[in-house]
């Protein structure tokens with residue numbers, strides 16, 4: 378990895394968004410992921426390499442998270458820095474020079490208005506190189522089905538807060554699987570568990586955004 | 599322990615409490631734990647973000663709280679009857695209500711502004727601040743509930759009565775669907791909290807609970823060992839008073 382790529386990687390891992398960001402204090406007034414990404418593109422670095430550096434950074438912070446060395450705020454800070462780099466890469470994605478890992482359709486299920494968990498998952502998944510189609514809250518089954526048809530090959534994520542809305546989640550998963558058996562469905566949210574996910578026929582349960590990324594990345598090898 | 603709060607009797611039943619923001623304080627330790635730092639401290643720089651965001655959220659809170667007292671009409675192995683409604687609370691809760699002669703149904707909220715601010719932060723691509731804001735709002739909602747609980751304990755102690763722990767639908771084996779029955783016992787939009795069809799309260803940062811009242815009752819350790827919900831956040835949490 379070139380020196381610039383190392384710097385991008387470190388800034389993301391440490392959650393150093395840009396020069397003006399006060400966090401982390403030991404990197405105060407230093408360039409951040411935003412400035413280094415701009416510099417890398419200007420220097421003609423390939424977008425693929427930049428993306429690879431981002432992935433390495435997110436993997437590192439993800440590993441630390443799994444080992445309880447960092448917690449959700451640091452994970453989100455890294456995702457925030459990564460999203461800044463992604464902004465610079467947007468034109469390359471749009472031109473087809475680099476590709477996202479796939480599309481992840483995400484929504485909070487019918488009857489449920491809790492969106493914070495889903496929104497955090499959305500940011501971290503996007504930061505890890507996936508295109509996220511966020512359907513919002515109180516999403517009825519038909520809306521999920523329509524999105525699956527519009528984004529062939531997508532994976533689907535469903536979020537719920539209460540056991541009452543978990544019942545609506547189960548109905549949505551069932552219908553998705555009846556019509557699109559090959560579509561990978563991941564569920565998450567406070568009342569969920571591996572057992573509940575299995576019982577409703579979902580392919581996976583993610584306890585947090587990092588776990589969602591791990592499952593999604595395993596789909597693309 | 600907070601002083602007694604002022605009470606306002608509603609003609610349609612129930613009591614609204616004056617809950618000025620100076621009686622609810624943000625528990626910084628609870629917030630750090632809720633953010634995930636259980637045995638660790640937040641890294642340098644994060645603590646500052648946490649305290650400034652929490653302060654902003656605190657200033658946005660519109661605390662509202664109230665309760666309504668009912669005679670305990672029946673106490674059975676798997677539930678209780680109050681206000682003509684049978685609540686299937688499950689044995690963990692009904693056992694802890696033994697000895698109660700009355701029950702208070704309480705509701706509290708911090709209003710909708712904190713959750714709107716947190717959503718705005720996330721929209722503005724500031725997920726860390728949004729997460730801290732949301733968590734601070736949750737901790738403040740819990741503390742508002744605790745303030746109401748302490749008020750009741752103090753008020754009833756003067757009458758020679760004690761209170762149990764507070765029990766919320768959705769915990770300790772009590773089906774969250776029973777929120778519908780609970781809200782039927784309260785005036786419409788009590789404390790400006792409304793219940794959606796899916797048993798979801800709005801504003802989101804709201805809490806409902808029942809508290810047993812009777813001679814010789816006191817708050818105790820939650821009966822976590824008897825509960826099958828291994829995921830529950832409040833597992834083994836000790837009562838605060």
Ligand code: B1M
Nearest residue numbers: 494534536539540565566567766768799802805806830831
């Ligand atoms: C692939 O797709 C994916 C993948 C991962 C996904 C995903 C989708 N969606 C989420 N994830 C995952 O990643 C996210 C980021 O890490 C996470 O998203 P979350 O949305 O879960 O996380 C948020 C960022 C932060 N987390 C939270 O906001 C929820 C945390 C816990 C502790 C919790 C809190 C803080 C609160 N609550 Co309460 N609360 C609990 C929760 C127990 C727990 N351990 O989760 C839960 C959800 N609450 C419960 C209950 C019962 C209730 N709560 C209530 C109230 C409250 C507070 C106000 C005190 C507060 C805020 C609630 C809010 N909705 O904002 C009430 C309901 C509120 C309402 N509006 O109706 C009330 C009904 C109690 C009452 N009667 O008053 C339980 C629900 C169980 C059930 N029976 O339905 C509960 C599981 C607690 C428990 N028993 O352990 C992961 O779940």
